[in-house]
Amino acid sequence: MLFCSAVEVAVLSESHDLCINGDCFEMLQSTEAVLQVIPYVKVFSRVAPEQKELVLTTFKSVGRVTLMCGDGTNDVGALKQAHVGVALLNAEPVQKVDSKSKAENKSGKLKNKKPANEASSQVTPVANSSGKASSSLSLTAAERQREKLQKMLDEMNDESDGRSAPIVKLGDASMASPFTAKHASVTPTLDIIRQGRSTLVTTLQMFKILGLNCLATAYVLSVMYLDGVKLGDVQATISGVFTAAFFLFISNARPLQTLSAERPQPNIFCAYVLLSILGQFAMHIFFLITAVNEASKHMPEECIEPDSDFHPNLVNTVSYMVNMMIQVATFAVNYMGHPFNQSISENKPFKYALYGAVAFFTVITSDMFRGLNDYMKLEPLPEGMRGKLMLWAILMFCGCYGWERLLRWVFPGKIPAWEKRQKQAVASLEKKHH
Structure with missing residues (x-):
């Protein structure tokens, strides 16, 4: 019998796909080499139920998902041991009863019938020419009842729209798994991976967007509030409408049908998310402070109490415009599309909402409709400041977009490293034996 060390198994797995059966598994268990070999094996065949469970626990012990x-x-x-369990309902379609046999049943010519499926009981009526009429009638009624039940089973099995509840039989594994597939196929695992990746990247982008919006809002409501910067009722209402629309339509993105070789970030608390939020927030604050300082140069010397009522002035107008530009840029930059979800161009409701927001703020910044700005209590911008705001907004967006793309390239999603954890598990096992 040939034995290999753990190092040799690791080297061999780099150039070959390892496969073992139940007999090899028993040998590994007898030599206590399960942790050294099983994490490198890709195909398991003819294994016992307890060996299946041991495979899952071994993979989990070394950090595999x-x-x-x-x-x-x-x-x-x-x-039960797997992180994700999928039960397959191994039900065969029910065979339909042909019209000929039904006609024979109605005419009283009863013959032996084969069972429609494993679940239906075998009924073998015997027709005797010398039998009594009451016996023949009772058998015919039983046959009609059986045909009625069989027809109901046919209709339930013919439904393939995916909305009807599957029939669970004794022996199905659905009692031990969170997911149940209606048919005996492993294709639903692809749907689980697609939906799982989509949910993960959507959660990541939502946390980033919420974090950036909260940081910008906290700065406006704390530092700038002391300088008398406030928002009017109409301004806050329009801002809230756009924010609600963005959050509603950004969740409309659907996962792509093709699985990508790339992987999303495994969790929220990682270097990519932290650096992305800090970098974008720095650009947002720099844009906000620069624009407000530029507007302050055109303001008369006056002391505005923080608790005073809102009255329109140039600083309020500029801070509102800049804050909404930052909000639009935050949603557009942090949207995660390909290779997991639909892109912005494919998510049409979100795309139209972005276009509408950009067009709206372009109109109020350029003062194209003075009546609209008066209704929103926005002061006219000084000559030359409109161009500066638009230019700074474009530079801010390009800077945030470039920073986000750079971080996605530097910190790609990877398979969690498990080799180190496997070595630690092997070392701890050896220490127990010694």
């Missing part, structure tokens, strides 16, 4: 598909009670242990 596991998904298990099973269709029977012998898979319950492994399904």
Whole structure:
């Protein structure tokens, strides 16, 4: 019998796909080499139920993320151990009863019939020419009842729209798994991966957008509030409407059908998210402070009390415009589309909302409709400041977009490293034996 060390197994797995069966598994268990070999194996065949469960626990002990598909009670242990369990309903379609046999039943010519499926009971009526009429009538009624039940089963099995509840039989593994596939196929695992990745990247972008909006709002409501900067009721209402529309339509993105080789970030608390928020927030604050300082140069010398009522002035107008430009840029820059979700151009409701917001703020910044600005209590901008605001907004957007793309390139999603954790598990096991 040939034995290999853990290092040799690791080297061999780099050039070959390792496969073992139940007998090899028993040998590994007898030599206590499960932790050294199992994490490198890709194909397991003819393994016992307890060996399936041991495979899952071994993968989990070294930090691997596991998904298990099973269709029977012998898979319950492994399904419970997996991070994601998918039960496959191994039901065969019910055979339909032809019209000829139905006609024979109605005419009283009863013959032996094969069972429609495993769940239906075998009924073998015997027609005797010398039998009594009451016996023939009772058998015919039983046959009609059986045909009625069989027709109901046919209709339930013919439904393929995916909305009807699957039929769970004794022996199904659905009692031990959070997901249940209606048919005996592993294709639903692709849907789980697609939806899981989409949910993860959507959660990441939502946290980033909320973090940036909260930081900008906190600065406006704390530091700038002491200088008398406030928002009018109409201004706050329009700002809230755009924010609600962005959050509503950004969740409309659907996952792509093709699985990408790239992986999303595994969690929220990582260097990519932290650096992205800090870098964009620095650009937002610099844009906001620069624009407000420029507007302050055109303001008369006056002391505005923080608790005084709102009255329109140039600083309020500029801070509102800049704050809304920052909000639009935050949603556009941090939207995560390909290779996991639909892009902005494919998510049309969100695209139209962005276009509408950009057009709206271009109109109020350029003072194209003075009546609209008066209704929103926005002061006219000095000559030359409009061009500066638009230029600074474009530079801010380009800077945030470039910073975000750079971080996505520097910090790509990777498979969690498990080799180090496997070595630690092997070392701790050896220490226990010694």
